[in-house]
Amino acid sequence: xxxxxxxxxxxxxxxxxxxxxxxxxxxxxxxxxxxxxxxxxxxxxxxxxxxxxxxxxxxxxxxxxxxxxxxxxxxxxxxxxxxxxxxxxxxxxxxxxxxxxxxxxxxxxxxxxxxxxxxxxxxxxxxxxxxxxxxxxxxxxxxxxxxxxxxxxxxxxxxxxxxxxxxxxxxxxxxxxxxxx
Amino acid sequence: xxxxxxxxxxxxxxxxxxxxxxxxxxxxxxxxxxxxxxxxxxxxxxxxxxxxxxxxxxxxxxxxxxxxxxxxxxxxxxxxxxxxxxxxxxxxxxxxxxxxxxxxxxxxxxxxxxxxxxxxxxxxxxxxxxxxxxxxxxxxxxxxxxxxxxxxxxxxxxxxxxxxxxxxxxxxxxxxxxxxx
DNA sequence: AATTTATGTCAATATGGCTGACCTAAATTA
DNA sequence: TAATTTAGGTCAGCCATATTGACATAAATT
Numbered sequence: 387x388x389x390x391x392x393x394x395x396x397x398x399x400x401x402x403x404x405x406x407x408x409x410x411x412x413x414x415x416x417x418x419x420x421x422x423x424x425x426x427x428x429x430x431x432x433x434x435x436x437x438x439x440x441x442x443x444x445x446x447x448x449x450x451x452x453x454x455x456x457x458x459x460x461x462x463x464x465x466x467x468x469x470x471x472x473x474x475x476x477x478x479x480x481x482x483x484x485x486x487x488x489x490x491x492x493x494x495x496x497x498x499x500x501x502x503x504x505x506x507x508x509x510x511x512x513x514x515x516x517x518x519x520x521x522x523x524x525x526x527x528x529x530x531x532x533x534x535x536x537x538x539x540x541x542x543x544x545x546x547x548x549x550x551x552x553x554x555x556x557x558x559x560x561x562x563x564x565x566x567x
Numbered sequence: 568x569x570x571x572x573x574x575x576x577x578x579x580x581x582x583x584x585x586x587x588x589x590x591x592x593x594x595x596x597x598x599x600x601x602x603x604x605x606x607x608x609x610x611x612x613x614x615x616x617x618x619x620x621x622x623x624x625x626x627x628x629x630x631x632x633x634x635x636x637x638x639x640x641x642x643x644x645x646x647x648x649x650x651x652x653x654x655x656x657x658x659x660x661x662x663x664x665x666x667x668x669x670x671x672x673x674x675x676x677x678x679x680x681x682x683x684x685x686x687x688x689x690x691x692x693x694x695x696x697x698x699x700x701x702x703x704x705x706x707x708x709x710x711x712x713x714x715x716x717x718x719x720x721x722x723x724x725x726x727x728x729x730x731x732x733x734x735x736x737x738x739x740x741x742x743x744x745x746x747x748x
Numbered sequence: 749a750a751t752t753t754a755t756g757t758c759a760a761t762a763t764g765g766c767t768g769a770c771c772t773a774a775a776t777t778a
Numbered sequence: 779t780a781a782t783t784t785a786g787g788t789c790a791g792c793c794a795t796a797t798t799g800a801c802a803t804a805a806a807t808t
Contacts, residue, residue: 412695413702414634415737416714419721421627422733424605425648426726441794446602453595459755467606472796474756496754496805514593521594524723533597535716540600542705545607552603556596624764640786653765655787677774677785 430516438509443476445513451486452502452510453559458491459498465555485509611697619690624657626694632667633683633691634740639672640679646736666690 431445438444450465451457459477463470477500480486485506491497502510525532544552612626619625631646632638640658644651658681661667666687672678683691706713725733 410699410703412692412699413714414695414741415718416702416721417630417695417698418634418733418737419718419725420605420608422729423721423724424601426729427601427724429726443795449598453599460753468795469797470755471757471798475795478756491754494754494806496803498755511593514595514598515590517598518591518593520724521597522591524720527723528719532716532720533594535713536720537596537600538709539705539713539717539720540597540604542708543604543608543701544600545610548603548607552599556599560595622763641784649764650766651786652767652788656764659787672785675775675785677772679786 427517427520430520431513434513434516440479443472444480447473447476448480448485448502448506448510449513451500452507454555455501455562456489456499459500462500480506608698608701611701612694615694615697621660622657624653625661628654628657629661629666629683629687629691630694632681633688635736636682636743637670637680640681643681661687 428442432442435441435445446466447462450462454461459470459473463473466473477486481488484503487501487503488498489501491499525536541549541553609623613623616622616626627647628643631643635642640651640654644654647654658667662669665684668682668684669679670682672680706717722730722734
């Protein structure tokens, strides 16, 4: 912990494109920081899951089902951008071991709506807690505006055509959650 | 594109811990936005790599070798946090197909120092360009401080004990690059 | 009645990880 | 110098997660 002359961005500020028409220099710092930040971000749940013989795939499924109770299988496939065969294996394990239940749709009886069981919710919340601890620690090192700044940056990084769906999904899930009275 | 009441964070501001000692509510928005942002961030190179019959693993190796010419195999293993057997397979393909060369260390002749060939550098720069395009687009939607804000947030998300190494690695690689005269 | 949709399943394949064992050559140390 | 450690490579097998393609069933829609 000594030499720290690396606190200012080494690249010139990013523009859409240089005046010369030549492509911008790569934004090395953010490219690499995204890699390292995400690597560590997922490592916390990964380690915890290892004790359950579950993996990252199970985490993702359990997370979104817990956040969106009653979601359809098809919705999950769109969010995760995987095939139903890939989902099938993981989902089956979660169902067999009592973390997720499937209920017939009331309107459309072909649907298998997905719900986290209490056991599943507990695990999902535990994993979310690990990730929240890391985010909280990070935000606490920064100013009070950091949450909103991070939020805006991450939103802007999402495909423009997928953005609305993501934001609506987050907003919907938030609303559906019982606010503590 | 209509209803947008989701532009403000739905969670209360994150604190290290609540006064009550009860764990914080999960920071759902950043947890999910990190997932979606990273998913799309890696999708650009993934798509491009598919044409070469290369995958994400090749990208990571080529990226770091290109950024750190002459790096040791052992360094790469530490950065990627994988085993040498895992590295071996992808590295061999990159070497066989002429994207990376290995040179005997001058001081220590056991070392196989890694360098991107011109062909390898071209591919690495192409992939970095794709990622830079996404980042540039994102930053251009935000204020001029956004780059620095994103940088700080991502740094804070990294494991505290790994942080210095990451930052030094980035700084070192930047310095080693020839500044255009 | 015919078709489409939601979901599930079987089979084969690819990728990218892992562990464990073992090897060579070169550097370091006793 | 002899013994040990280090840097790197390799073989073999296993596991998790993803893919494509084909096919099956039941319920909704036309």
